[in-house]
Amino acid sequence: MGQSSSAKTLYQKIYASHVVGKLNPSTDLLYVDRHLIHEVTSPQAFSGLKLAKRSVRRPDLTFATMDHNVSTQRRSLDAAGETSRKQLEALAANCAENNIPLLDLTHPDQGIVHVIGPEQGLTQPGMIIVCGDSHTSTHGAFGALAFGIGTSEVEHVLATQTLPQQQAKTLKIEINGELSAHVTPKDVILAVIGQLGTAGGNGFVAEFCGSAIRGMSMEGRMTLCNMSIEMGAKAGLIAPDETTFAYIQGKAHAPKADHWQAAVAYWQSLYSDADAVFDKTVVLNASSITPQITWGTNPEQVIAIDQSVPAPSSFADATKRDAASRALDYMGLVPGQKLTDCNVDVVFIGSCTNSRIEDLRAAASVVKGKKVAAGVRALVVPGSGVVKRQAESEGLAAVFKDAGFEWREPGCSMCLGMNDDRVEAGQRCASTSNRNFEGRQGRGARTHLVSPAMAAAAAIAGKFVNVAAVNDKGDWA
Amino acid sequence: MSQIFAQGLVCPLDKNNVDTDQIIPKQFLTSVSRDGFAEAMFYDWRYLADGAPNPEFVINKPEYQGASILLTRDNFGCGSSREHAPWAIQQYGFNVIIAHSFADIFFNNSVNNGMLLICLSKTNIELLFNRCAQGPQQWQIDLQSQEILFGNNAAMGFNIDGDIKQRLLSGLDFIGSSEQLNPQIADYEQSRKASQPWLG
Numbered sequence: 001m002g003q004s005s006s007a008k009t010l011y012q013k014i015y016a017s018h019v020v021g022k023l024n025p026s027t028d029l030l031y032v033d034r035h036l037i038h039e040v041t042s043p044q045a046f047s048g049l050k051l052a053k054r055s056v057r058r059p060d061l062t063f064a065t066m067d068h069n070v071s072t073q074r075r076s077l078d079a080a081g082e083t084s085r086k087q088l089e090a091l092a093a094n095c096a097e098n099n100i101p102l103l104d105l106t107h108p109d110q111g112i113v114h115v116i117g118p119e120q121g122l123t124q125p126g127m128i129i130v131c132g133d134s135h136t137s138t139h140g141a142f143g144a145l146a147f148g149i150g151t152s153e154v155e156h157v158l159a160t161q162t163l164p165q166q167q168a169k170t171l172k173i174e175i176n177g178e179l180s181a182h183v184t185p186k187d188v189i190l191a192v193i194g195q196l197g198t199a200g201g202n203g204f205v206a207e208f209c210g211s212a213i214r215g216m217s218m219e220g221r222m223t224l225c226n227m228s229i230e231m232g233a234k235a236g237l238i239a240p241d242e243t244t245f246a247y248i249q250g251k252a253h254a255p256k257a258d259h260w261q262a263a264v265a266y267w268q269s270l271y272s273d274a275d276a277v278f279d280k281t282v283v284l285n286a287s288s289i290t291p292q293i294t295w296g297t298n299p300e301q302v303i304a305i306d307q308s309v310p311a312p313s314s315f316a317d318a319t320k321r322d323a324a325s326r327a328l329d330y331m332g333l334v335p336g337q338k339l340t341d342c343n344v345d346v347v348f349i350g351s352c353t354n355s356r357i358e359d360l361r362a363a364a365s366v367v368k369g370k371k372v373a374a375g376v377r378a379l380v381v382p383g384s385g386v387v388k389r390q391a392e393s394e395g396l397a398a399v400f401k402d403a404g405f406e407w408r409e410p411g412c413s414m415c416l417g418m419n420d421d422r423v424e425a426g427q428r429c430a431s432t433s434n435r436n437f438e439g440r441q442g443r444g445a446r447t448h449l450v451s452p453a454m455a456a457a458a459a460i461a462g463k464f465v466n467v468a469a470v471n472d473k474g475d476w477a
Numbered sequence: 478m479s480q481i482f483a484q485g486l487v488c489p490l491d492k493n494n495v496d497t498d499q500i501i502p503k504q505f506l507t508s509v510s511r512d513g514f515a516e517a518m519f520y521d522w523r524y525l526a527d528g529a530p531n532p533e534f535v536i537n538k539p540e541y542q543g544a545s546i547l548l549t550r551d552n553f554g555c556g557s558s559r560e561h562a563p564w565a566i567q568q569y570g571f572n573v574i575i576a577h578s579f580a581d582i583f584f585n586n587s588v589n590n591g592m593l594l595i596c597l598s599k600t601n602i603e604l605l606f607n608r609c610a611q612g613p614q615q616w617q618i619d620l621q622s623q624e625i626l627f628g629n630n631a632a633m634g635f636n637i638d639g640d641i642k643q644r645l646l647s648g649l650d651f652i653g654s655s656e657q658l659n660p661q662i663a664d665y666e667q668s669r670k671a672s673q674p675w676l677g
Contacts, residue, residue, distance in 0.1 A: 020658060020661050020665045021661040023655065023658070024639070024640035024643065025639060025640065026638065027640045029655055029661070031662070031665050031666075031669065040507070040559070041559065043508075043509035044509070044511040044560075047511070054652070057662075060677055069507060081507070086507075086509060087508075087509055090509045124676075127676070132558055132560075133557070133558055134557045134558040134582060136558075149558060149582065149585075150558055150560035150585060150586035150589060151511075151560040151586075152560060152586065152589035152590065153585065153589065155652065156651060156652050156655065159652050159656070160652065160655050160656060160659075160662060161662065162655055162658075162662055164654075166638070166640070198494055199494070199551060199555065199578060199580075202552065202578060202580065202581060232555060232580055232581065255675035256675070260675075262673075298496070298555075319550060319551065323493055323494065418503040418504070418506060435496075435498070437496045437499065437556060438498070438499060438521065439498055439499070439502055439521045443502075443521055443526075
C-alpha cells in the first residue's frame with residue numbers, strides 16, 4: 001500500500017496490531033477489545049449461541065445498554081409497547097445469564113450506546129470496538145477502530161472475541177483553518193458528505209486530520225466520526241492527542257493510575273506516519289463552511305442554509321437527477337425555494353450524533369430567554385444520565401423547559417421512531433440526528449438534518465433560520 | 478466447471494441508495510426472532526397507507542411474483558447495520574442481489590447469511606435493466622465460473638472476492654471456521670494482557 005514498507009496510516013497500525021491469524025488469503029481474524037451491545041441487534045445472536053451450545057468468551061470485554069426501544073417519557077420497560085418490552089427483557093436476561101454488565105433503565109448512567117461508551121471510559125485509543133449499530137463509527141474520535149456489525153457478527157464476536165476482516169482502503173479528510181461562529185462539527189460533516197456523496201466512502205476507513213480537527217473538543221470529534229457511516233465509510237478515525245487523554249482520564253473504565261503512563265505512551269504512538277500514503281485525499285477549508293441543512297432524503301442532499309433548494313436538472317448524473325426529483329416530491333419542496341421560508345412542526349435535539357453536553361450548551365445558548373414558537377413541538381433528549389445530570393446542574397435544562405421544550409430521559413427517541421416518539425406524516429422536523437431517509441422518523445415524516453444551534457433557532461423562530469446571521473437583538477434575519 | 482448457485486426470475490428495482498429503513502422499517506425491529514420478516518420487506522413502498530398492496534411497486538406486479546434475483550443500482554443497503562434487512566430479503570425469496578455497489582455492512586450481513594451479492598459496472602447494470610425492459614427474465618448464476626447465464630449461450634461475467642466465493646461454495650460455518658484458530662486467539666490474549674494490561 002504505502003511507498004515505503006514501514007510508513008503506515010493510523011488505520012493500518014491498529015489493524016496490524018489486532019491480527020490473530022489468517023483465515024484466507026485476504027481475510028484476517030482480528031481481535032476485538034470492546035464489544036458494545038443493545039437490545040435490537042443482539043437477541044438473535046444470543047439465541048444462535050445457545051442453539052450451537054457456545055458461550056460468551058469474554059463477558060468482561062462486553063458491555064450492554066438499553067437505548068433504541070426505550071421510552072424517554074417514562075422509565076418503564078413497557079412504555080414503548082409490548083414487543084419492545086419483550087426485547088428489553090430479553091437483553092436483561094441474556095446479560096444476566098452471561099455475566100455481561102448492563103446499564104438498564106434503573107441505572108443512573110443509562111444512555112445511548114455511543115454516548116455512554118466514551119463517558120464510561122470504555123472507549124480508548126488503539127482499540128478495536130464493535131457494536132451492532134452503524135453509528136459505532138463514533139468511537140473513532142478517540143483513535144479507536146470502531147465499526148458497526150450485523151447480528152451474525154455480534155454472535156461471532158460473543159463466541160470468539162474476534163471478527164474476520166479484510167483491509168479497507170484509506171481516505172484522508174484534511175480540514176484546515178478555523179470554523180466561523182455558530183458553525184459546528186455537524187456542519188463540517190454534512191459539508192463533507194455533500195462533497196463526497198453517500199457512497200463516497202464505501203470501502204474506505206476515513207481519517208480526519210488538520211488544524212480544524214485538532215481544535216475540536218471530543219464531543220465535536222464524536223459528531224464528525226459518528227456520521228462517517230453516512231458517506232459509506234467503514235469507520236472514521238482521529239488520531240488521539242492531549243484533548244483525548246484529558247477526556248479519558250478519571251473515567252470509570254479508564255486505565256488506572258498504575259497503568260496510566262504506559263497507556264498514554266502507547267496512545268502517543270497512534271498516528272499516521274508523515275510519509276504514509278492514503279488511497280484518496282480530500283482537503284477542505286474550515287472557514288468556507290457555513291451552517292448546513294439537508295433538503296432531501298439522504299445526507300448528501302445538503303445545502304448551506306442561505307442557498308436555494310436545487311433543481312433536479314442541475315445534477316449532471318441521471319440517477320442523481322431522478323433521486324433529487326423523488327426527494328423534492330417526498331419533502332414537499334420545489335426547486336429554487338429557500339428553506340428559510342419553511343415552517344417547522346417538530347424540533348428534535350438528541351441522538352448519538354448530537355446529544356452530548358456541548359451540543360446541549362450550544363442549543364441552550366440560542367434558546368436562553370426565548371420561547372418556542374406557537375405550534376412547534378420541541379424536545380431535548382440528553383444522550384445519557386450523565387449528560388442529563390450535567391445539563392441540569394448547569395441550568396441548561398431549566399433554559400429548555402422555560403422556553404417550552406420537553407426535557408426527556410436518555411435514549412434514541414425520535415432519531416429512528418422505534419419507540420414512542422415519532423414525527424407524523426407530512427410534518428417537517430428540524431433534527432440533530434444523522435439520517436433523513438424516507439420514513440426514518442415516522443412514515444411520511446420530512447426530516448431536515450441540522451446542528452443543535454440551528455435546530456434550537458428553528459424552534460424559536462418557528463421556521464428555519466441562519467443561526468449565524470444573528471442581529472443585534474439576538475434574532476435572526 | 479460450473480456450479481449453479483441460483484436460478485430464477487429477476488425483479489428489477491430501478492433505484493439508487495436504497496437504504497435499510499426502506500428495506501425494513503423500524504417497527505419490525507423489535508422482534509427477538511430471526512424469522513418472519515418477509516412481509517415487512519420494503520414495507521412503506523409495498524403497501525399503501527391502508528395496508529393494501531401498492532400495485533405500482535415493482536415487487537407487487539404480477540409478472541415478478543416468485544422472483545429470486547433482485548436487480549438494482551448504486552449503494553444498495555446503505556444506512557443501519559440491521560441484519561433484519563438481508564433476513565427480510567432472503568425470507569421473501571431473493572438469494573442473489575445484483576447492483577453496481579452495496580453498502581459495506583449490508584454486504585457482509587448478506588454474505589453471512591449465504592446470499593450472493595454481485596457488483597457490476599454501471600454499463601453492465603444498464604445492460605441488465607435493458608434486458609428486463611424487454612420482458613420478464615429467467616437467469617442462472619454460475620458461481621464457479623462467475624457468470625450470469627441469460628440462456629441461448631448468452632452470459633455476462635462478474636468478479637467476486639476469492640475468500641467470499643470459497644465461503645459461499647463450501648457453506649462453511651461462519652463461527653466454526655474462526656474457532657479453528659482458537660489456539661492463536663488464546664496466544665493473542667496472553668500477549669495482549671502482558672503488553673497492555675489496562676485492557677483487561
